[in-house]
Amino acid sequence: MTKEAWQIQDIWxxxxxxxxxxxxxxxxxxxxxxxxxxxxxxxxxxxxxxxxINSLAAASTWMSVATFLGVVALIQQLHMPFxxxxxxxxxxxxxxxxxxxxxxxxxxVFTSVTFFDMRYGKSVAFLGAVWMLLIMxxxxxxxxxxxxxxxxxxxxxPYFPSLVISALIITGYITIGGxxxxxxxxxxxxxxxxxxxVVPLAAILKALGATGYxxxxxxxxxxxxxxxxxxxxxxDLRFDPRFxxxxxxxxxxxxxxxxxxxxRVFTSDSIKSVRRIVPLFCLWVGLMFSxxxxxxxxxxxxxxxxxxxxxxxAADKTTLLLNLAYNPEWVSTFVIxxxxxxxxSTIAGLMIGIATVVAHDVVGALKPHMPDRKRMVWGYAAxxxxxxxxxxxxxxxxxxxxxxxxxxxxxxxxxxxxxxxLGAWSTRVNRWGAFGGSLLSGLLYIALxxxxxxxxxxxxxxxxxxxxxxxxxxxxxGFFLTIGLSLLFEKLKPEEAKSELARSQxxxxxxxxxxxxxxxxYNGTAWLIGLCLLWLPVFLWxxxxx
Amino acid sequence: METxxxxxxxTILFFVLYLLMCHTAVWSIFFGTSxxxxxxxxxAHYLAGIIFGWFxxxxxxxxxxxxxxxLEQEITTSAVDxxxxxxxxxxxx
Numbered sequence: 353m354t355k356e357a358w359q360i361q362d363i364w365x366x367x368x369x370x371x372x373x374x375x376x377x378x379x380x381x382x383x384x385x386x387x388x389x390x391x392x393x394x395x396x397x398x399x400x401x402x403x404x405i406n407s408l409a410a411a412s413t414w415m416s417v418a419t420f421l422g423v424v425a426l427i428q429q430l431h432m433p434f435x436x437x438x439x440x441x442x443x444x445x446x447x448x449x450x451x452x453x454x455x456x457x458x459x460x461v462f463t464s465v466t467f468f469d470m471r472y473g474k475s476v477a478f479l480g481a482v483w484m485l486l487i488m489x490x491x492x493x494x495x496x497x498x499x500x501x502x503x504x505x506x507x508x509x510p511y512f513p514s515l516v517i518s519a520l521i522i523t524g525y526i527t528i529g530g531x532x533x534x535x536x537x538x539x540x541x542x543x544x545x546x547x548x549x550v551v552p553l554a555a556i557l558k559a560l561g562a563t564g565y566x567x568x569x570x571x572x573x574x575x576x577x578x579x580x581x582x583x584x585x586x587x588d589l590r591f592d593p594r595f596x597x598x599x600x601x602x603x604x605x606x607x608x609x610x611x612x613x614x615x616r617v618f619t620s621d622s623i624k625s626v627r628r629i630v631p632l633f634c635l636w637v638g639l640m641f642s643x644x645x646x647x648x649x650x651x652x653x654x655x656x657x658x659x660x661x662x663x664x665x666a667a668d669k670t671t672l673l674l675n676l677a678y679n680p681e682w683v684s685t686f687v688i689x690x691x692x693x694x695x696x697s698t699i700a701g702l703m704i705g706i707a708t709v710v711a712h713d714v715v716g717a718l719k720p721h722m723p724d725r726k727r728m729v730w731g732y733a734a735x736x737x738x739x740x741x742x743x744x745x746x747x748x749x750x751x752x753x754x755x756x757x758x759x760x761x762x763x764x765x766x767x768x769x770x771x772x773x774l775g776a777w778s779t780r781v782n783r784w785g786a787f788g789g790s791l792l793s794g795l796l797y798i799a800l801x802x803x804x805x806x807x808x809x810x811x812x813x814x815x816x817x818x819x820x821x822x823x824x825x826x827x828x829x830g831f832f833l834t835i836g837l838s839l840l841f842e843k844l845k846p847e848e849a850k851s852e853l854a855r856s857q858x859x860x861x862x863x864x865x866x867x868x869x870x871x872x873x874y875n876g877t878a879w880l881i882g883l884c885l886l887w888l889p890v891f892l893w894x895x896x897x898x
Numbered sequence: 899m900e901t902x903x904x905x906x907x908x909t910i911l912f913f914v915l916y917l918l919m920c921h922t923a924v925w926s927i928f929f930g931t932s933x934x935x936x937x938x939x940x941x942a943h944y945l946a947g948i949i950f951g952w953f954x955x956x957x958x959x960x961x962x963x964x965x966x967x968x969l970e971q972e973i974t975t976s977a978v979d980x981x982x983x984x985x986x987x988x989x990x991x
Contacts, residue, residue, distance in 0.1 A: 442952070446916055
């Protein structure tokens, strides 16, 4: 398949739509800029966002370029198992809010790193900052590459100028608008995504002969028999149970620790608003995910029907190819606006996340008495620099669009989630356990992955590249070390541990909403040991050869 | 302490429910799969994954919202002594 097959012929139409949507984004950014008066406005939107806008913004932050491009390609490669893999990604915000989002909102933190500082002290906060910056940067590079590729399609320009133009435009509006601008723009972008993905999909399904095309997420059941004739293994599980267990360990536990989603929750105007985000988020994300499976199904069906095998690069663009094949060209320009919305809303969340960790958590910790105006200058500088640095790193992109994102989720599950969740639910986890557990298990995860020491890596192929095989070892290790070292240091340093325990009891009980501190709640060790016992068989299974 | 236990038990319950809704591949492994068992034209295990992974999670989230609102109310009211108006544990913290 040639490059021309997925390029829009009427470039000016594409440019017109893109300029139009960016005009809206910049207008919103300038309007919200006027109400950005302090650091809280810049990084958590002055904690003024209601659940409807915030749920759309959270869903938008979570929908990435991969939703439009990479996922459809991977459904073509992996079929049903990839759908199972993707389904559980909807749990990000529900589990985040259930386990710590609502609790941390009460503490008025800016990011999870702020919580680490309050709960464990500066050393753990700095370590958490390093992990989170690494995870967010890896995530963001994938998005920049995706958006640049869309600009390639749109303008017919080579990769380098596409990346520079898109990165500068995006960095500009996010820096001007801060979190307030990003929140309202994210909400607008989610609406754009839903419309530009689902409506053209209905037309594609109708053209393919789907009888329920009017409800695309579930309207293509009558094509099942034809699909099975062409690809008899499409609905097979293919992988063994350990693969599906790894999805829980690496992905479900990884995504609940993602800082950019947590920060989105902290912008809520009340704790009830935090909770209300969850069902609304599930509604929007469920619609988009289900439509994505339908698009993947349609892609496999279409190319199997015409007997064409796609290259990896072409498979990434299946959504565009289907639209160009079955819809008028002007529809594709709106689809591209949807892809751009998906990419830049994720970049917005990540950029603000990185800038907040750098300017508020790291610089703020080093210079706690910095005047508010100077903090704002640091904040804006951090936002702009984040965009530029990410652009420079993206100039030499990794091979496959979303591999690094999944790998980063495994790192989050290993090095961030244990100290975050245990810190919110147990007063007995202390700074020695959090620091040692996070550092050692995180380094182990990196060392065992196929990207550093190839001969030392656990598993091979897809499960190793996505971090699944490694996570089955390192996530249990993260929990063992965090809990084990905490209890060990209670014995080794009793005086220091006692004073830290007293502080933890006050903080943890307060964040759960109790008006009085009993020092009894969340204080047990039996459940921590029970948790380790639950992780033991997972760890042993992870050690078995893949 | 009853409200505290309720918080712990409820959180674990909702965590398990969320996992059951979104890890339907495990159900498929347990119960097996057949492309001949169809619902709305789809193999049942495929449709179950999509339906539970969307509407199932949505239903659990609505239930959790109702439960969490009530729990918050209980945490606030149970903390006040009905006779003296004092918070239990006051002075000990």
